[in-house]
Amino acid sequence: MYAKIESERLLYIRLNQTKLRSEQYIHLRDAVINDGNTTNVGRLTILPSSYAGSPRHMHEYAQDAIAYVRLYGRPDLFITFTCNQSWDEILQLLLQGQSAVHRHDITARVFRQKLKSLINYIVKLEVFGSVRCWMYSVEWQKRGLPHAHKLIWLHKKITSNEIDDVISTEIPDKNVDKGLHDIIVKNMIHGPCGALNENSPCMAKGRCTKQYSRLIVSNTITGNDGYPQYRRRSTEDGGKTAIIKKRNGTTIEVDNQWVVPYSPLLSKTFNAHINVEYCNSVKAIKYICKYVNKGSDMAVFRLQPEIKDFDEIVQYQAGRYISTNEAVWQILSFPIHERSPAVVHLAVHLQNGQRVYFTETNVQQRVLNPLDTTLTAFFSLCKNDSFAKKTAVY
Structure with missing residues (x-):
């Protein structure tokens, strides 16, 4: 049923392309001046950014995350x-x-x-400190379970000597906190894979794609280009082990090498798989911002003659996978993306490089008098308003 709903929405967009037709102003002006033919100008079938989940929509959200980084610096928690x-x-x-x-x-x-x-727990109760801004995106696994990727920016940055107070990669002591121990063993143990289980889904070419098992280190180490190496103590250094049951019914003993980074506070509160990572280096920021807003996975290819009119709707539907849970989520109109504070998009472009929306009836008017963008309107204001001109200098 949701596939029908989505098809109807996309059909409406396809049948109203004249309202969405766009091209850069300089290309539109050249086409009209050179041959006067405006029939084939612009992308004839576009999928606008207002359609949630479209490539343009995901690109805008990734840019919004970069805007947070530009203003507030790197995020603290992923x-x-x-x-x-x-x-x-x-x-x-x-x-x-x-x-x-x-x-x-x-x-x-x-x-x-x-x-x-979870959002209220972090933002309103400030369990990790006062939150400056946040954003998240919801995705779905192939088996249907939803998961959310969330970025948190704090007013007070977490320092390297405070990481162990927030994030742990060790099996809790069963005698101290049995409840937390059971939650971590059930939800936060990776695999096991490798030599212990070569048929694990994470295995590719004989190696774990998630880079497990991890190294045993006595203290958290920062400074690399990605996530830090969290403290994972060996059994000789006080680390604990746990017995887990494999799918075939056999049991195996695992140590801290297989623990996924977690927050003891969040794990015990919500009893779920909650992977918490400390954003250590600015070099990984672009990857993280794009990963949170990457959209659904797909791999499609076809052989055909080169075409000038690229159909973005067909490209979006190719390889589209809709799980049952996502269908329910969309029908109930639950948000897939949320963020705070809001990001206002400003048009930044070269001279005559602004995007122009036109139809066959108003194309000549758009060529002679293109509509102002926020950037061109600001320049016009600075010419006539001394206060605006003075502010622009600062």
Whole structure:
């Protein structure tokens, strides 16, 4: 049903292309002056950025994240929050004989409430300190479970000697906190893979794509280009081990090499897989901002003659994968992206390089008198307003 809904929305956009037709002003002006033919000017089939999930939309959100970085510096925390289908709120609503995979409407609603609680927990309760700004995007795994990638900027930056107070990569002591121990062993142990399980989904060409198992280090080390090397103590240095059950029913003993970085506070509060990473270097900022807003995975190719009119709607639909949970999420109109504070887009372009929207009836008028953008309007204001001119100098 949601595939039908999305198809209808895309069909409306396709049938209203004259309202969306666009081209850079300099190209439009040259086309009209040279041959006077405006029939084939512009992208005849475009998918606007107002359509959530489109490439233009995701590109704008990635640029918004970069705008946060430009103003506030690197983010402090990169959090991945994954739905737990064993939450009591989900199990209590299932009918007899049902499991979570049968009721994606329940998992979508519960995860939405949990995600809102996580945001309030971090932003309003300030468990990590006062929050300057934040943003997140919701994605879906192939099996249907939703997860959210979240970036947090704090007023007071987390220093290198405070990382161990926020993030842990060690198995908790069962005798000290059995509840946290059980949550971490169930949700935050990677694999195991490699020699322990060569058929693990994370394996590619005989190696783990997630780079596990990790090195044992007695103290957290920062300074590299990505995430820091978190403290993972060996059993001889006081580190703990845990017994986990593999899918084939056998058991295996794992140590701190297999623990995914987590926040003890968040894990115990929400009882889910919550990967918390410390953004250590500015060199990884662009990757993180694009990763949070990367959109769905796809790989499509075809052989055809070169065409001038690129159909963005066909390109978007090619390889489009809609899971059941995403369909429910979209039908219920839950947001896929949220951020605070809002980012206002300003047009920055070269002279006559602004984007112009036109139809066949008003193309001549657009060539003679293009509409002002925020940038050209600001320049015009500076010519006539002394206060604006003085402000522009600063």
